[in-house]
Amino acid sequence: MPLGWLLLLVLLIAAAGYVMGRRRALSGAGGDTRAMHSLPGAYGWNVAMAVLIPSLLLMAAWTAVAPSVIDRMVAPMVADQGDPALVMSDVRRVARGLVILDEGFDTIAAEGLRDRLASVGVAVGQDVSESTLAAAERYDILAARSSWLLTALTLAIAGGAAAWALRRTTPDLRARNEVERGIQGLLIAAALVAIATTIGIVLALIFNTIKFFQLYPATDFFFGLTWSPSFGGGSELGILPLIWGTLYISFISLLVAVPLGLLSAVYLSEYASHRVRAWAKPMLEVLAGIPSIVYGLFALLTVGPALLAVFGDGGLGWMDGGTAVMTAGLVMGIMLIPFVSSLSDDIINAVPQAMRDGSLGLGATPSETIRQVVLPAALPGIAGAVLLAASRSIGETMIVVLGAGAAAKLSLNPFEAMTTITAKIVSQLTGDQDFSSPEALVAFALGMTLFVVTLCLNILALWIVRRYREQYE
Structure with a gap:
């Protein structure tokens, strides 16, 4: 399932959880908000956040890690084709290009495939070999399995979290406090993302700068006049x-x-x-x-x-x-x-x-x-x-x-x-x-x-x- 549709399903589950959590809290209090610890909306948000937080974390982690895992599984098939990074880039482009061409791997031939892909806007670095085509087929299969597995796990977690949160929703639940802790955690996570991005930029500069000074003298760089x-x-x-x-x-x-x-x-x-x-x-x-x-x-x-x-x-x-x-x-x-x-x-x-x-x-x-x-x-x-x-x-x-x-x-x-x-x-x-x-x-x-x-x-x-x-x- 495309990631956008999966995200929409998670949001719909969270919205349904919000409505059901609010109604469950009001029903338990007999419709009297004075018998509830928090406002009705807090109970709804407590269920919605229970759905959104683990589901979105799983989707983010999976999206970040899965491509590199698939690359490592496919890379041995084209290990003798040259630079691994460039070859794997071609493999991914071939897999994506065949989806655009709407042709199966069992009917496509490697000969002339590079020109056909170029005609639909997919640029491949070198001529497509049989091993590259086979690796692209393997990559496409693994990517599809990864997508369906992510969909199943995400929907299972979203549904389970919604059921668990609804079960513990009672008028005595300190929903307001839990929602506040969740918002605080969200703000901390946002700050950590900004910090981690800065650290990543600095580390990328440092490592490549060190590599440069291994090839070119630092004194000539800092004191050279030309x-x-x-x-x-x-x-x-x-x-x-x-x-x-x-x-x-x-x-x-x-x-x-x-x-x-x-x-x-x-x-x-x-x-x-x-x-x-x-x-x-x-x-x-x-x-x-x-x-x-x-x-x-x-x-x-x-x-x-x-x-x-x-x-x-x-x-x-x-x-x-x-x-x-x-x-x-x-x-x-x-x-x-x-x-x-x-x-x-x-x-x-x-x-x-x-x-x-x-x-x-x-x-x-x-x-x-x-x-x-x-x-x-x-x-x-x-x-x-x-x-x-x-x-x-x-x-x-x-x-x-x-x-x-x-x-x-x-x-x-x-x-x-x-x-x-x-x-x-x-x-x-x-x-x-x-x-x-x-x-x-x-x-x-x-x-x-x-x-x-x-x-x-x-x-x-x-x-x-x-x-x-x-x-x-």
């Missing part, structure tokens, strides 16, 4: 030009975003009327919802040609092309304005009104109150917002790809094309890559470096906010 990858050999993979381009573009973007974002936050929080704030703040934050690729196109088609007209051959002659550090920095700064403005606005609004009133009562003007009272009180939070914006700019990719160019160089000229770490990660992993070569594995080393830099910036921002935050009564 970035020149070559999949034919003789690559120079020094990260310093990429770090310089990343920091240079981020610096220019912060020069744009911090003053404009901070000044707009001060205006919205201290000077703007409620009517102006009601439409100005949402309009400003619309910038935060624009995809970065749109900003990249804006840099490529508008900002770059405008800068070229002023600073290029037709103007001051400082700029050779529209793609440059200045182009990407200006557009990225525009993108970060709502980020800085929104955070700063919230921080400034958190300063107690009593401090403003006290300053004004002592004879200070509104501008003096902002300079000498409000901004000093909000400064730690504003500093944290600026550091968070810096980490956001360091991780930007599309604006850099379209606006800054692809040249990895060490230069102080903001009108030259440069590139960043994120842009090179994209270029190194574009297309089919051999992940046993340093030229492909270097992307993980770049990603690990970027992860450490942004993590340090985020930790520093949080430390500044917590260390220097003023506590007001």
